Amino acid sequence: MSQYRKVPWQRNIRRIPDAVSSKLNEIERGRGIVPVCTKRVAASDLKAGIFGHLTLSLQGDEPSFSASVLPPSNSGAYSIKNRHGWEIKRTDLPMVPKNIYLGERPIYGDWSNGSFSLWQQRDVYQIEEYGPTDYSIEIDLLRRIDDGFLFKFALDCTLDRDDDGFNDDLLFCLNLLQENTGSCGIESSAKSREDYIATTLVDWEIFPPGSFDRFLAKAKSTISDNSAETNRIIEERVAEFRRLSPERYILGKGGFNRYIGAVLPNGVVSFENIRYGNALYVLYEEWEDISQRSRSELLRGTNANYERIPHVEGWVERFRDAVRAGPSRQRR
Structure with missing residues (x-):
């Protein structure tokens, strides 16, 4: 059918x-x-x-x-x-190494000892995301x-x-x-x-790191879907940005899309399209360059230049690891 x-x-x-x-x-x-x-x-x-x-x-x-x-x-x-x-798998380009998150594992086989994140490096095809x-x-x-x-x-x-x-x-x-x-x-x-x-550009608004409450309130006010679930998602993402000592918060508007994000240490920019709320993007490029792109070019090139982190189990650990590694993660 x-x-x-x-x-x-x-x-x-x-x-x-x-x-x-x-x-x-x-x-x-x-x-x-x-x-x-x-x-x-x-x-x-x-x-x-x-x-x-x-x-x-x-x-x-x-x-x-x-x-x-x-x-x-x-x-x-x-x-x-x-x-x-949409996405296009670029089988015509060289494969690139990517660290794949395989979930949490117990320390010494015993969960009472705590857990650790298990990652495995694999060669994967590059993905162009539009x-x-x-x-x-x-x-x-x-x-x-x-x-x-x-x-x-x-x-x-x-x-x-x-x-x-x-x-x-x-x-x-x-x-x-x-x-x-x-x-x-x-x-x-x-x-x-x-x-x-x-008409193609994203209108970015910049908030200094000390303006967390104002940024959060503005992020909520710009979303047409002001449901409890959407507000929860925004609060969760913004709180995670805050834990990573952002250099500035960023709020973007382009067409129907609404973006929240942060410029983070180690030369990293992260944002999420709240219209969907299904994944964070970590970009290893300069904010000054990213901020001048049209909304269709935010994810320029292939995913060799960025990490897409879906909101599944372990996403917080994967996100923090990607930010800590910074641009060096591309070469791992």
């Missing part, structure tokens, strides 16, 4: 359509590219709920919808990546037509054709539209390159 909802259109495309390539050639260099399409939607399709995943419905004779919708995961593979990110793009679909009703309505669907992003990964990014966005609307295309953006760059 498919994990995706049924759709009455082709779900994905394997290459950029000729029509899109032709349109791209017509757009002036230096202008941003917006993934967008227009689509005739029959009133009967709205009534049948075919576009319900985008909140479109028919109320009497009039369409009802939200102005902006984050596509649901069950629309397809690209919608999943948009919400949750964070969620969090593109929403903006919906606009253009006009009524004979048997329904003409809608415009646009992703809330602007692409720069001078970017190295432009073709991959464009194909990703076209597939995101295709999965959710059954159509895809592009148009020129009124935004400048500078406007485009600004």
